[in-house]
Structures are given as structure tokens and as C-alpha cells.
Amino acid sequence: MSRPVLEVQDLKKIYGTGEATVHALRGVSMTVHRGDYVAIMGSSGSGKSTLMNILGALDIPTFGSYKLDGVEVGTLSDSQLALARNRLIGFIFQAFNLIPRTSAVANVELPLAYAGVKPRERRRRAMAALDIVGLADRADHEPNQLSGGQQQRVAVARALVTEPALLLADEPTGNLDSKSTDDVLQVFDDLSAAGRTIVIITHEDEVGARAKRLIRLVDGAIVTDNRQSPIELPPVGAAAAHAKVQSVTNGHLAAGHGAAARTTTGTTYGPASSYAPPVGRHSA
Amino acid sequence: MNFLEVVRFSLRGLSANKLRSALTMLGILIGVAAVILLVAVGNGSAKAISDRIEALGTNTITVMSTGRGGSSSTALTKKMADALIDEELAPDIKSVSPVVSASSATMTYEGTDHAVSTFVGTTPDWFGASSTPVEKGASFTTDDVTQGRRVVVIGQTVAEELFPGVDPIDKQVTVSGALFTVVGVLKEKSSTGFQDSNDTAVAPLTAVQQVLAGYGSLTSIIVEAKDPDKVDAVQSEVSTILNQQLNVKSATSSSRSGSGTSSTPYRIQNASSLLETQTETADTFTTLLGAVAAISLLVGGIGITNIMLVTVTERTREIGIRKALGAPRRVILTQFLIEATLLSVLGGALGVAAALIGSHFTIVGVKPVIVPSSIGLAVGVSVAIGLFFGGLPAARAARLRPIDALRYE
Numbered sequence: 001m002s003r004p005v006l007e008v009q010d011l012k013k014i015y016g017t018g019e020a021t022v023h024a025l026r027g028v029s030m031t032v033h034r035g036d037y038v039a040i041m042g043s044s045g046s047g048k049s050t051l052m053n054i055l056g057a058l059d060i061p062t063f064g065s066y067k068l069d070g071v072e073v074g075t076l077s078d079s080q081l082a083l084a085r086n087r088l089i090g091f092i093f094q095a096f097n098l099i100p101r102t103s104a105v106a107n108v109e110l111p112l113a114y115a116g117v118k119p120r121e122r123r124r125r126a127m128a129a130l131d132i133v134g135l136a137d138r139a140d141h142e143p144n145q146l147s148g149g150q151q152q153r154v155a156v157a158r159a160l161v162t163e164p165a166l167l168l169a170d171e172p173t174g175n176l177d178s179k180s181t182d183d184v185l186q187v188f189d190d191l192s193a194a195g196r197t198i199v200i201i202t203h204e205d206e207v208g209a210r211a212k213r214l215i216r217l218v219d220g221a222i223v224t225d226n227r228q229s230p231i232e233l234p235p236v237g238a239a240a241a242h243a244k245v246q247s248v249t250n251g252h253l254a255a256g257h258g259a260a261a262r263t264t265t266g267t268t269y270g271p272a273s274s275y276a277p278p279v280g281r282h283s284a
Numbered sequence: 285m286n287f288l289e290v291v292r293f294s295l296r297g298l299s300a301n302k303l304r305s306a307l308t309m310l311g312i313l314i315g316v317a318a319v320i321l322l323v324a325v326g327n328g329s330a331k332a333i334s335d336r337i338e339a340l341g342t343n344t345i346t347v348m349s350t351g352r353g354g355s356s357s358t359a360l361t362k363k364m365a366d367a368l369i370d371e372e373l374a375p376d377i378k379s380v381s382p383v384v385s386a387s388s389a390t391m392t393y394e395g396t397d398h399a400v401s402t403f404v405g406t407t408p409d410w411f412g413a414s415s416t417p418v419e420k421g422a423s424f425t426t427d428d429v430t431q432g433r434r435v436v437v438i439g440q441t442v443a444e445e446l447f448p449g450v451d452p453i454d455k456q457v458t459v460s461g462a463l464f465t466v467v468g469v470l471k472e473k474s475s476t477g478f479q480d481s482n483d484t485a486v487a488p489l490t491a492v493q494q495v496l497a498g499y500g501s502l503t504s505i506i507v508e509a510k511d512p513d514k515v516d517a518v519q520s521e522v523s524t525i526l527n528q529q530l531n532v533k534s535a536t537s538s539s540r541s542g543s544g545t546s547s548t549p550y551r552i553q554n555a556s557s558l559l560e561t562q563t564e565t566a567d568t569f570t571t572l573l574g575a576v577a578a579i580s581l582l583v584g585g586i587g588i589t590n591i592m593l594v595t596v597t598e599r600t601r602e603i604g605i606r607k608a609l610g611a612p613r614r615v616i617l618t619q620f621l622i623e624a625t626l627l628s629v630l631g632g633a634l635g636v637a638a639a640l641i642g643s644h645f646t647i648v649g650v651k652p653v654i655v656p657s658s659i660g661l662a663v664g665v666s667v668a669i670g671l672f673f674g675g676l677p678a679a680r681a682a683r684l685r686p687i688d689a690l691r692y693e
Contacts, residue, residue: 058608058687079612085686086610097605097690101300111609113289158609 003070005165005197006032006055011064013050013220024050025061026220034165036231037192038199039211047220048201052170055199056091057084069165086114090159092169096151098143104154105130105139111162129157133187149180156187160196167191169200173207185210193234210235290615294622308591309631312666315584316635317642319662322576324643324652330569331653343378343512344413345519345554347505347526359501360550362489364529368507374521376514379409381506382489386496391438391446391485392458398445400438401483403459405492406506411437413508416486421453421468424488432490437468439484459485462495515554526550577658581665588666589673592624596677597692603681604689616682617675624674631670632663 013025024047032038042048053059054066057073066073069088076084085091090111098107108126117125130136133153143151152172159167169188173181181204189210192198200211208214209228212235216224229235298305349360365382368374389403404410411423424435436457443452452466464487473481493499509518530549599620606616636659643652681689 053687056608058690059685079614082607082610082612084610085608091608093608093690097601097608099300099602099605102296106296110606113293114606114609114611114615116286162610 002034004031004033004067005036005069006030006199007067008055009065011051011054011061011066013047013054013059014062024220025054025064027064028217028220028222030215030222030225032166032197032199033231034197035192035195036197037188037210037212037235038215039208039213040199040201040215040217041203041205041208042217043203045219046217048203048217049170050220051217052168052199052201055166056089056168056170057081058091082114086111087162088165090162090164090167092152092155092159092167092172094171094174096143096148096155096175098151098154098158100144101142103140103142104135104146104157107143107154108158108161111158115162125161126157129161130154132160132190133157134183147180148176149183152176152180152184153187156184160191165197167196167198169198171201171203173202173204181207189235287618290618291622293619294626297619297623298626304595305627308588308595308627309634311587311591312584312628312631312670313635313638315580315587316632316662316666317638318584319577319580320636320639320654320658321642321647321652322580323573323658324639324654325647325650326569326573326576327655328653329650330566330573332650333565333569343509343515345507345509345515345522345552347507347522347550347552348503349501349550360503360505361501364526365502365505367529368505368522368525370525373525374518376510376517376521378508378510379413381406381410381413381508382502383410383504383506384489384492384497385503386492389459389485389496391442393446393455396446398442400442400485401480402485403492403496404484404486405489405497406486407489409508410486410506413506416473417471418468419471421466423468423486429488429490432494433488434462434464434491434495435467436464436485436487437470438466438486439470439482440472441480441483442485443469460495464491519552519554522552573655577661581662584662584666585669588628588669592670592673593677596620596674596681600677600681600684600689600692603678604684604686604692607682607684607686607689613682617679620678620682621671621675624671624678625667627674628667628670632666635666636663 008031009029011025011028012023015022015024026047028047028051040048040051050059054061057068057076060074068084071084073081073084098104099110105123105126108129109122112122112125127136127139130139133156135150135153135157138146138150138154141150143154146154152175156169156172159169167188172188173184176184185207188198188200192212198211200207202208212227212229212231214224214226214228215222347360360382362382365380368377368380370377384405386403386405387401389400391398391400407429408423408426411417418437421437423437424433427433428435436459438446438452446452446457447455452469455466456463457466458464470482470484470486507518507522509515603616603620607613639659640654643654645652681692684692
């Protein structure tokens with residue numbers, strides 16, 4: 001197998017000093033190869049967000065080594081880090097983090113602008129990325145004119161527009177209702193089927209079930225690491241999970257699914273979304 | 285990513301927050317305009333005061349006799365006045381106007397009487413020396429003086445009393461039985477004190493001497509210096525000549541302030557004390573202006589600081605997002621610096637424009653006079669503050685780890 005996209009060894013993150021010391025990560029080691037679709041699950045406080053921020057080069061570990069595409073991230077300078085974030089990583093946040101009062105296509109173009117791509121080429125690639133997430137017709141909408149699910153799909157388009165080696169998603173569906181969750185997860189499934197490397201953080205079983213590999217994190221350490229489907233094939237969990245989510249949106253609320261149906265502003269935009277079937281809105 | 289691209293980013297950043305950008309610029313505009321206008325108003329009132337002092341005639345001195353009238357040995361005569369016109373001994377004298385004045389001369393025109401409070405007989409130079417220009421018609425000429433022609437220039441009050449609704453030029457008036465032709469009307473003068481300075485009539489020296497005052501002594505001699513700075517020199521020159529003429533031994537002369545010593549039969553009044561007052565006034569105003577400008581700049585600067593800090597702090601999250609997307613620190617810093625520069629410079633320019641427009645209006649009774657250096661100072665300080673407080677927090681935010689900037693609330 002080729003060089004791993006991501007390789008962390010004995011990663012530790014300690015916040016605070018003295019009595020107030022918090023060990024967010026207590027030595028995490030993992031390797032992710034090209035084409036894998038990894039879900040990292042854990043309850044809140046398990047250190048999964050800390051891990052994600054380190055993997056996204058947004059934060060630095062207290063101890064341990066992190067190799068991204070074979071490069072030791074800890075040794076990179078500030079400008080090299082910026083380059084790595086731009087070219088190697090596509091980061092998707094739980095809170096979408098689109099630039100306010102800026103159109104969807106301009107938001108998607110942003111990483112390309114920092115990469116020095118010419119405006120014409122930039123626009124073409126941004127539109128292509130929006131097309132992948134099914135939002136080409138919403139390109140000129142500003143974030144506050146989009147539903148939560150649409151905003152998150154714009155964020156996904158922004159993350160994949162630079163064709164990064166690694167897509168990182170930090171609870172991408174945490175702020176979404178079940179219908180939008182399904183839309184976004186469908187995009188991830190498609191991307192994975194297209195051979196992208198994805199690492200996703202979640203605390204929802206439905207989301208975890210779709211991944212090819214499931215890692216459980218408890219108190220800052222990995223407790224289980226299960227391969228759910230082969231790395232070379234499209235994620236098999238997808239179809240099953242898809243059916244399950246569909247049944248939920250049709251009114252049969254599964255016990256474990258209550259959290260996923262948390263209402264966001266997304267559903268209030270229902271009429272604006274051509275993706276929400278009428279029944280889908282009842283679940284909100 | 286080239287510079288032009290970053291400029292476009294800044295413009296997009298500014299236009300994405302139109303209201304905030306407009307308010308920021310408004311803050312800078314008000315700061316700059318306030319400083320420039322306040323200084324201009326202060327400067328304008330200082331200038332108004334100095335103009336008023338200037339109008340009193342800062343470059344003239346008045347020689348008056350201290351002796352009791354009649355005593356020919358101490359009286360000022362036309363001969364003495366003529367002696368003062370001497371390029372050798374008195375090179376700084378511009379003009380000499382001998383003056384005889386008759387109080388309470390009655391003027392009559394077609395049955396209307398008017399008692400003129402001061403009837404002055406003099407030479408044409410007097411109009412310039414005493415800063416009383418002729419508004420309508422003409423003053424009399426040197427020829428009129430030598431010929432003793434009976435022509436008169438009357439003050440505004442006299443014109444209104446004797447010729448209500450009639451053009452007084454070329455009308456004949458009777459003064460003590462003699463006919464005088466009105467040739468001009470004096471420009472209205474602001475009255476100081478109790479006396480109405482417009483209730484006056486001016487005629488050739490010789491004519492007044494013939495009709496009213498007689499050929500005795502002069503009331504005073506008004507000497508005009510070539511330059512306001514030469515007044516002191518003129519004063520000593522005048523003393524020297526007069527002492528010679530009057531055979532005064534002691535050369536103590538009169539003191540500067542105009543109070544003649546008893547040893548000389550004349551005293552000299554000059555306006556240099558007023559000049560001193562003027563300088564002091566100007567100095568006081570300069571200090572006042574400095575204080576006002578400093579306070580205005582401080583207040584304006586705090587306003588700019590405030591809005592810049594708020595703007596950047598509010599956008600710390602955005603900076604975090606941009607860093608997470610791979611924006612190099614340099615690009616972020618450049619973008620925010622350009623935004624701050626555009627806001628500061630545009631706001632400053634608009635402020636200057638507002639101040640320039642505002643200076644065309646009379647503010648609290650003062651016509652503002654723009655001080656060019658105040659424009660430079662106001663714009664310079666505002667732009668510097670805008671750049672500093674716009675750039676510093678942006679630099680700080682750009683240095684943060686993306687995750688810390690993203691978590692910033």
C-alpha cells in the first residue's frame with residue numbers, strides 16, 4: 001500500500017497546568033490510507049474534537065507526531081502550515097463557518113484564491129464543486145439565505161474544491177435536522193465512492209454506520225477500531241443507513257435517532273429547499 | 285496571490301458590511317472635520333480681532349499739543365507738519381496729515397439743520413492714515429487744499445440727517461454762513477465708545493481754517509508710518525524734528541505709551557500698545573487652538589480606535605475561518621491593513637471635504653479661516669490611528685492558531 005494520508009503516533013493534548021490539568025488526548029495512534037472513510041465516534045469530552053483540530057492543523061498537540069501525506073506537521077513553519085491547510089486538507093465544521101454576507105460561490109472560491117488560482121478558473125471549479133453537492137442553482141445566495149443543510153453542503157463544496165488529500169469533517173451533521181443530515185451524508189458517500197479520503201467525527205450511530213471504518217474514542221484514547229467494509233469498495237453501510245434514515249424521515253422515529261432530529265433553522269427554510277419532501281418537514 | 289487580488293478581497297470585505305464601513309468612515313469624517321473646523325473657527329476669530337485692531341490704524345501716531353491753546357510758542361503749526369515731511373530725517377514716514385477740528389459746527393441744507401460733532405480740516409492723506417475711506421463720490425485733492433476750495437466729505441450720520449433719500453453728492457450745504465459742496469460720503473465706520481464716529485465731516489484744511497477754526501494752531505498731526513513695525517522709529521523721528529522745531533532741549537521725548545512728559549509741549553499717541561495687545565491676543569488664541577485641536581483629535585482618535593477594535597474583534601472568527609482555509613498570515617494582514625487604510629483615507633478625505641465646505645459658512649458669528657497645517661495634522665493622526673488600531677488587532681488575530689481565532693467570541 002502507498003504512503004498513508006494520515007499517520008499519528010502517541011498523540012497527547014493537555015490543557016491547563018497543575019490541578020486544573022485536563023488530558024484531552026492520552027496517546028492516540030492511528031493510520032489512515034488513501035480512499036478510506038473513517039468515522040470517529042465518542043461522547044462529548046472524549047477528545048474527538050481536539051483530535052480533529054490537530055488532524056486539521058488548526059491546533060498543535062502537546063506531544064506526539066502527526067504526519068500528513070508523509071510530512072511531519074509539527075516541523076512546518078506558519079506559511080507552510082497555511083499551504084498544508086490549503087492544499088492537503090479540506091475542513092468541514094459543525095457550525096458551517098461560511099464567511100457571512102458573501103455569496104456561496106465566493107465562499108467556495110476562497111481556498112482557490114488563497115491557492116493563487118486565476119479568477120476564471122476559480123469560478124469554474126467552484127461551480128463544479130457546488131454542482132457536486134447539488135447547489136449550483138444557489139451559487140449567488142448568501143449564507144443567511146440558505147438552510148442549514150444547504151450551508152453545510154456549501155461548506156463541503158468549499159472543502160473539496162481544492163481536491164485535498166484529506167477531507168476532515170467535525171460533526172458535520174450536528175447542527176442539522178435528519179433530512180439535511182441525509183443530504184450531507186449522501187454527499188460524503190458519493191465522495192467516498194469517488195475515492196476521496198474522509199475522516200468524520202460524529203456521535204450519531206447512523207453516521208458512524210455509513211463509514212468503512214469506525215473508531216471509538218473514550219476519554220482521549222482509542223478503544224475500538226473496526227473495519228466495516230473494504231477500503232477499495234464503495235461504503236456498503238451507505239445503502240442500509242440510507243434506508244434507515246429514510247424510514248425515520250417518514251415518521252417512524254427510531255429511539256436512537258432523536259438527537260439527529262434536533263431542529264435547526266434549516267427546516268424553517270423548507271419552502272426554499274427543493275430537496276425537502278413534504279413529509280420530511282413534519283419530523284421537525 | 286497577488287496584491288491586486290488582496291485589494292479586491294478588501295473591497296469585498298468593505299462592501300459586505302456597508303453599514304459598518306459607512307459608520308467607521310463617518311467616525312473618521314467627524315473627527316477630521318471637527319478638528320479642521322474648530323481650528324478654522326478659532327483662527328477666524330483671532331483674525332477678526334486682529335483685523336479690528338488693524339482698522340484702528342496700527343501704523344499711525346498722533347501728535348497733539350499739550351500747551352494751552354493760544355500760546356504760539358508751544359502750538360503745533362502747519363509749518364511743523366510740513367517739516368515732518370523730510371526724507372533725510374524721517375525716512376520711515378509715509379504721510380503727514382495736519383488736522384484742525386472744530387466741534388459743533390452746524391450744517392444746513394434746505395432748512396434742515398444738523399450739528400456735526402466733529403468737523404475736520406485736513407489734507408487728502410488723512411483718509412488713508414485714519415483708515416476712513418470714501419464710499420461714495422470722491423475725497424478732495426491736494427489742489428483743493430492749496431486753493432482752499434470749499435468742498436466737504438460727510439459721514440454716514442450726516443448724510444442720513446441732511447439728505448434723507450437724496451443723493452448728497454454735489455449738493456450745497458451751509459456751514460457757519462459759508463457754502464460747501466458735498467463731494468463724497470465716508471464709508472460707515474463701526475463706532476467705538478459713546479461718540480458716533482459717523483457723525484463727522486471732512487473738508488480741506490485751508491477751508492476749515494478760513495471758515496471755522498482760524499489760522500491758529502493745529503489740533504493734531506497724524507503721522508503714518510510706512511510699515512506697522514516702523515511705528516517706534518517714526519515716533520523718535522517725529523520727536524527729533526519737533527524738538528528741533530520747538531527748541532526743546534531735553535530729548536527725553538514722550539514715552540511709548542503716549543503719555544507725554546511735561547517737559548515737551550506735545551504728546552505722541554501711538555498704536556504700538558495695541559499692536560502688543562494684538563500679539564498677545566494672537567498668542568492666547570494659538571494656545572487655545574492647540575488645546576482645542578488636541579482634545580478634538582483625542583476624541584476623534586478614541587472614536588476611530590473604538591470602531592476599528594470592534595470591527596476587527598468581531599471578525600476574529602472570520603480570520604480563523606480564512607486561516608483554516610489556508611490563508612497565509614501575510615495575506616490576512618494585508619487585507620485588513622488595506623481595509624483600514626481605505627476606511628481611514630476615504631473617511632479622512634471626506635472629513636477634509638466636509639470641513640472645506642463648512643468653512644464657507646459663518647459659524648457662531650465667526651468666518652472660519654482654514655489653517656492648512658491643521659488639515660495635515662488631523663488627517664495624519666486619524667489615518668495613523670486608523671491604521672494602528674485596525675492593523676494591530678488584525679495582526680494579533682492573524683497570529684492566533686486558527687482554532688483559537690475560531691473559538692473567539
